[in-house]
Amino acid sequence: MVDKDRAELMTHLPALDTQATVAILTGDPNRVPLLAAAVGEPEGERSRRGYTVAQSRTPDGQPVLVCSTGIGGPSTAIAVDELMQAGVETFVRVGTCGSIQYHINAGQLVVSTGCVRDDGTSGSFLPPEYPTVPDFDLTSAIVERARRGTRPVHPGVTHCKDAYYAEAPDGFPLADHWRRRWEGMRASGVLATEMEAAALFALAMIRGKRAAGIFLTVDDTLTAEQTLAALSDAARFAVAAALAVGKAER
Ligand SMILES: O=P(O)(O)O[C@H]1O[C@H](CO)[C@@H](O)[C@H]1O
Numbered sequence: 694m695v696d697k698d699r700a701e702l703m704t705h706l707p708a709l710d711t712q713a714t715v716a717i718l719t720g721d722p723n724r725v726p727l728l729a730a731a732v733g734e735p736e737g738e739r740s741r742r743g744y745t746v747a748q749s750r751t752p753d754g755q756p757v758l759v760c761s762t763g764i765g766g767p768s769t770a771i772a773v774d775e776l777m778q779a780g781v782e783t784f785v786r787v788g789t790c791g792s793i794q795y796h797i798n799a800g801q802l803v804v805s806t807g808c809v810r811d812d813g814t815s816g817s818f819l820p821p822e823y824p825t826v827p828d829f830d831l832t833s834a835i836v837e838r839a840r841r842g843t844r845p846v847h848p849g850v851t852h853c854k855d856a857y858y859a860e861a862p863d864g865f866p867l868a869d870h871w872r873r874r875w876e877g878m879r880a881s882g883v884l885a886t887e888m889e890a891a892a893l894f895a896l897a898m899i900r901g902k903r904a905a906g907i908f909l910t911v912d913d914t915l916t917a918e919q920t921l922a923a924l925s926d927a928a929r930f931a932v933a934a935a936l937a938v939g940k941a942e943r
Pocket residue numbers: 719720721763764765787788789790857886887888889
């Protein structure tokens with residue numbers, strides 16, 4: 694990418710020199726090189742202000758970026774905006790989530806079809822009545838590919854929050870609120886909770902870009918190796934879907 698003018702716009706991410714129009718986003722910077730290797734041939738990575746960005750080249754020569762967002766909406770929104778300024782058109786968040794439903798177990802995949810907006814960042818971009826939804830074609834393409842894999846796949850509404858420990862709210866002044874909230878979402882069929890999708894989907898909706906989210910359901914029974922193997926599969930589904938949808942559009 695980036696010519697000098699573009700590079701100067703990127704005030705938080707490292708300046709990147711890539712033609713990639715597809716980016717995989719994940720929370721943890723340590724995962725970036727592993728996901729870059731999972732989707733193709735890694736071509737180097739750079740870090741700045743806690744963000745790590747790597748470029749990888751798929752077997753058919755397509756450049757793809759893998760970028761960490763950190764945890765939560767604020768840092769995600771900065772990464773997404775700056776990647777858009779750098780020319781990225783399609784974003785897939787590949788990360789972990791916690792199950793809300795008793796039938797969704799650790800090791801299974803959830804594909805978001807929209808967010809319950811319990812985060813603050815998406816509210817900085819869209820009024821509260823607006824849903825934050827992913828791109829339909831991209832999401833369908835991800836679900837189709839993920840269903841060819843070995844793990845159960847659950848498409849549906851997901852929850853996005855700012856406070857990770859609201860999942861275990863004992864001792865918080867708002868503990869009763871959160872207990873009722875989780876029960877209400879379970880009764881309403883909300884599948885799982887994570888912390889970045891609402892900000893990503895909101896920005897993509899506003900800017901006319903494609904975004905989607907595929908999440909691995911985790912708990913403390915899953916090893917780090919199992920988590921990385923499953924996220925690597927999810928990243929491969931995401932890249933294949935993003936490139937196919939981009940090609941169909943052209
Ligand atoms: O696995 P990642 O992508 O970090 O995502 C999930 O894990 C973090 C919380 O542990 C939050 O960022 C949440 O959204």
